[in-house]
Amino acid sequence: VAIIGTGGVGKAIGFALAGCGVSHLRLYDSDRAKAQALADQIGERARVEICASVEAAVPGAAGLVNGTPVGMLPNRDSPVPADLIRKSQWVADAVYHPLWTPLLKAAQKAGATVMTGRELSINQAVDAFALFTGVQPPDGAIADAFDRSLAAQDAKHRAA
Missing domain, CATH: 3.40.50.720 (NAD(P)-binding Rossmann-like Domain)
Known part of the structure; x- marks a missing residue:
């Protein structure tokens, strides 16, 4: 590889x-x-x-x-x-x-x-959240937040 x-x-x-x-x-x-x-x-x-x-x-x-x-x-x-x-x-x-x-x-x-890079970003965020807070985020919460953030960034980029 x-x-x-x-x-x-x-x-x-x-x-x-x-x-x-x-x-x-x-x-x-x-x-x-x-x-x-x-x-x-x-x-x-x-x-x-x-x-x-x-x-x-x-x-x-x-x-x-x-x-x-x-x-x-x-x-x-x-x-x-x-x-x-x-x-x-x-x-x-x-x-x-x-x-x-x-x-x-x-x-x-x-x-x-x-x-x-979506899966890498989401999975590292889930692990970091759990490590730093001691709380496992609800299934899909980080992925949903990631997708919303990326959509907002895309809209902002297209408008520029």
């Missing part, structure tokens, strides 16, 4: 993937020291390859995760050139606004399986 961006989100995803048994991770970060730090922390849980570019990380990977803010509005870029994405891959984007980032649109066009 290729992980683009090894800051907070990319780091958490890297640990989760290694913990789930992914045997090979390819990391790319514009700050190579961040990628190296994550590789060192993952240690023996997975074979980690630090790549010099996105173009070196993505080809041949079963999956691709964007752990960067690239694609978050008002940015309309993709961290991965569309021609690198294959139908055989799955692509997940941690960006949640817009839900359908340029990366995910390109992945969908290529026929890849895609996952928006």
Whole structure:
């Protein structure tokens, strides 16, 4: 699996993937020291390859995760050139606004399986709320709040 961006989100995803048994991770970060730090922390849980570019990380990977803010509005870029994405891959984007980032649109066009940043955002909010308050939020409450907030942001963005 290729992980683009090894800051907070990319780091958490890297640990989760290694913990789930992914045997090979390819990391790319514009700050190579961040990628190296994550590789060192993952240690023996997975074979980690630090790549010099996105173009070196993505080809041949079963999956691709964007752990960067690239694609978050008002940015309309993709961290991965569309021609690198294959139908055989799955692509997940941690960006949640817009839900359908340029990366995910390109992945969908290529026929890849895609996952928006919605679930990641909602699940981390549910866990954080429970951790900080000691109270488990009612089923669906965080998702409903997320969807309302995103709709309001979208309306505001369209009006601008």
